[in-house]
Amino acid sequence: MxxxxxxxxxxxxxxxxxxxxxxxxxxxxxxxxxxxxxxxxxxxxxxxxxxxxxxxxxxxxxxxxxxxxxxxxxxxxxxxxxxxxxxxxxxxxxxxxxxxxxxxxxxxxxxxxxxxxxxxxxxxxxxxxxxxxxxxxxxxxxxxxxxxxxxxxxxxxxxxxxxxxxxxxxxxxxxxxxxxxxxxxxxxxxxxxxxxxxxxxxxxxxxxxxxxxxxxxxxxxxxxxxxxxxxxxxxxxxxxxxxxxxxxxxxxxxxxxxxxxxxxxxxxxxxxxxxVFDWRGEEYVPRPKQRPHIYPFTKAFDSAIGKAPDIAGRQQRKLFNRSQDLDIGALGAVVLDDSEEENPLGEDFENRLDTVALVRGPLMVVDYHQNWRLSATAPRAVGCFVAAEDVDEVLKLSEPPAHDRWDPTAQRLQIDGDEKTEIVKSILARIKKGFRDFQNSAKPPAPPRPRRLTKLERDLASWFGVGPKGRPAPPGPNPAPISLRPYGPRIEVDGDGLRATGHVDISLPEGSPVAELPFRVRILLKVAEEDGVSAADPIPLELEPDCPLEPLGEDLWLGVVTPAGPARIGFRSQAYDPSWTVQLVPEVLPVEEAAS
The missing domain is CATH 3.30.565 (Heat Shock Protein 90)
Structure with a gap:
């Protein structure tokens, strides 16, 4: 040939x-x-x-x-x-x-x-x-x-x-x-x-x-x-x-x-x-929800298509009124959890702050759109506009060869007069107004509140003689000092989900007079939400202890620790949704203390 x-x-x-x-x-x-x-x-x-x-x-x-x-x-x-x-x-x-x-x-x-x-x-x-x-x-x-x-x-x-x-x-x-x-x-x-x-x-x-x-x-x-x-x-x-x-x-x-x-x-x-398969045959599967600069847009998309509920001051869907007897589409918008010190989308994606992903029939992002001034006071947010089928053809005709924007001045819109041009202008104007209205009415995100392990704090204060100022130290020697130290969780990719792994060490201090001390331990992996730890069921864990553990029910286990070394309990979670943020919640106390 x-x-x-x-x-x-x-x-x-x-x-x-x-x-x-x-x-x-x-x-x-x-x-x-x-x-x-x-x-x-x-x-x-x-x-x-x-x-x-x-x-x-x-x-x-x-x-x-x-x-x-x-x-x-x-x-x-x-x-x-x-x-x-x-x-x-x-x-x-x-x-x-x-x-x-x-x-x-x-x-x-x-x-x-x-x-x-x-x-x-x-x-x-x-x-x-x-x-x-x-x-x-x-x-x-x-x-x-x-x-x-x-x-x-x-x-x-x-x-x-x-x-x-x-x-x-x-x-x-x-x-x-x-x-x-x-x-x-x-x-x-x-x-x-x-x-x-x-x-x-x-x-x-x-x-x-x-x-x-x-x-x-x-x-x-x-x-x-x-x-x-x-x-x-x-x-x-x-x-x-x-x-x-x-x-x-x-x-x-x-x-x-x-x-x-x-x-x-x-x-x-x-x-x-x-x-994507590289030269060695290794497969790479795109996982957009695991990318910090994409995940907020997926939440806005879910909102736009009605898959996620509105959350006052945090997430909102705006279904636009019909224009020229055509359905227009819907805008979903979400407030970003961020701080003054860092860009929540990552330092390489600052240009996507306060933008709206434009999406129509093929479900490709046409553009991360913004044609408005950034507000110095409104919380930072992102949005996603999903066009209705009625206007898909009009928007397609407004795109240049690279399909990277919706241009109301595109010549192909003007073949049948100005009607299609006005539709594109109207869509872009509604996106701008809808997104700015959402930003102006949204509440600044509350900073995450760490969950205090109150029981563990009281126990540690009792065992090590640590407490608030003004409180006298407990009299006499501490009869049963014990400590718990978590390592993890480490997050691993497992198929389309994630797993958490790690371990906790339970030990007696060096020179402890106690030959051995029974303890009760509970290790939970909870799903964190914006306002703290959720009330949802903990993610099931598989424990891998290097010491005997006896189940006591309600996620409690009975073990024994000696001065010879820490009792190490490894854990591995079931696979969970990659959009979740998890928090390890370990608790330990001596049997005698628990009984009292």
Missing amino acids: SWHYEKAPLNGGAPGDAYKSVFNGSGKNEAANLAREAIQNSVDAAADPGGSVRVDFRFRRLEGEARQAFETAASLTDIAVREPALGLPKSNAFRDRARPLDLLYVDDYDTTGLKGNPTHPSSNLRKLLMDLGGSGKAQNQTGSGGSYGFGKAVYSSNSRIGTIFAFSRTEDAQGAPISLLMGCAYQTGHEFEGKPFTGRAFLGTEVLVPDEGVRFDPLQGAAAEEMAARLGFQREDGLGTSILLIDTAVQPEDLVAGIEDWWWPRIEARLLEAS
């Missing part, structure tokens, strides 16, 4: 690098753009519109013979001979032969694949790989994410040689199963051997169409499957599409962060499963 470079038409046309420059100046890093746009393409192709999809990002690193075999399979020599004229980064794979060749495969499942007649301009394959812009997607896919046909840009712009392959198992126009594979390169227009070229190239089948010219078609059927295997595609059974980015600079951890930052609403709605 050979790459076919497109000759420049006599009347000019878009060069290949025009297909990958749409995200320049977007303000987001490459991994974030890739996470946003690649998943959006898959969501738009969901087999069940509005249903769940799965997207895997799989990295592969090639060196030595493996790299050489791949370059032969991909016919990269055809591109390498033109490299000086293609406008590629200096660090591209053709110039830097010493470093490994990094590949990235993006595989989606529960989608339709690139359906349609692959030789016809209306097919999804040709729209993905060959069209630039166009309004067909905007007109034909209500509730979709994309509408410009620039989705291909995110793939080619993350290849240092501007080269990708698309492999899809789908159905043709008659509904019959079909496999498709095609390579595309998007590079600078250039001259080669005295002839001008657009910078676009295709690896597939060259078809001469009488009176029209040359058409480039994908490989089909067994030929597509064979080439996919040589290129390292590893699709599971079922319909769907895989995109291969050759010579990528994207890092796995940045990709995980991009998925968490922009797709957390769909993840929280359980409509997106995403995984």
Whole structure:
């Protein structure tokens, strides 16, 4: 197979690098753009519109013979001979032969694949790989994410040689199963051997169409499957599409962060499963609720969709009135627990304080929006606006190619007059007023109050002779000194939840005259809330003592401590919700003291 470079038409046309420059100046890093746009393409192709999809990002690193075999399979020599004229980064794979060749495969499942007649301009394959812009997607896919046909840009712009392959198992126009594979390169227009070229190239089948010219078609059927295997595609059974980015600079951890930052609403709605596999095959699963800068927005999202109740002065849902007989959507807002000393979202995310996450049909965050002055007195807060289905198409038309804001001045809104422009203006104005009204009426967060272990304080005061000023020390020697020292809890990730582990040491002081002392111990792990420890049941613990313990009921245990060393009791909790904050509450007292 050979790459076919497109000759420049006599009347000019878009060069290949025009297909990958749409995200320049977007303000987001490459991994974030890739996470946003690649998943959006898959969501738009969901087999069940509005249903769940799965997207895997799989990295592969090639060196030595493996790299050489791949370059032969991909016919990269055809591109390498033109490299000086293609406008590629200096660090591209053709110039830097010493470093490994990094590949990235993006595989989606529960989608339709690139359906349609692959030789016809209306097919999804040709729209993905060959069209630039166009309004067909905007007109034909209500509730979709994309509408410009620039989705291909995110793939080619993350290849240092501007080269990708698309492999899809789908159905043709008659509904019959079909496999498709095609390579595309998007590079600078250039001259080669005295002839001008657009910078676009295709690896597939060259078809001469009488009176029209040359058409480039994908490989089909067994030929597509064979080439996919040589290129390292590893699709599971079922319909769907895989995109291969050759010579990528994207890092796995940045990709995980991009998925968490922009797709957390769909993840929280359980409509997106995403995984990132690094070069060693280690899997990373995005967990947005475990990120301090995202978790408050998930609470605002729950509020906006009516999943969480209003809490006076702390959390509120605002359902906006209809406009032009259309449902608008709802705003959820929450006050942040913070202090003057630190940013509750983390020092790297100060720009998201007092912002509202804008969300519509695909459940991607379009923007962390703010167009108002920050208040010096109102408590800091975040919000989430979830648009109603009635206005989804209007908001989609207001988005630029990068889909990163709602712009009431967008020209596509004005095709039918000013009606759609006014809807977008109204939505943004309502978000601003609703969020500011919430902030102004919200109560500053109460500082967390530590739970005092009153019984333990009294016991320790009695045993060690410590007490408030003015209280006389107890007469005579302390007959039964004992101490408890907690270590933990340490928090560990366990699947979709968390576990707490640690231990407590119960000991007698050195030189104690007591040979042994029975004690009662209770170790609880409670769920902390904003106003202290909740009344909810404690999280069950599995104890691992290094001394005999006898159950006494009601979470009480009987043990014995000696001067030889501490009695150590390890603990491990059951898995619990990652959104919970937990507090260890240990209590110990001698049997004699308890009996009195």
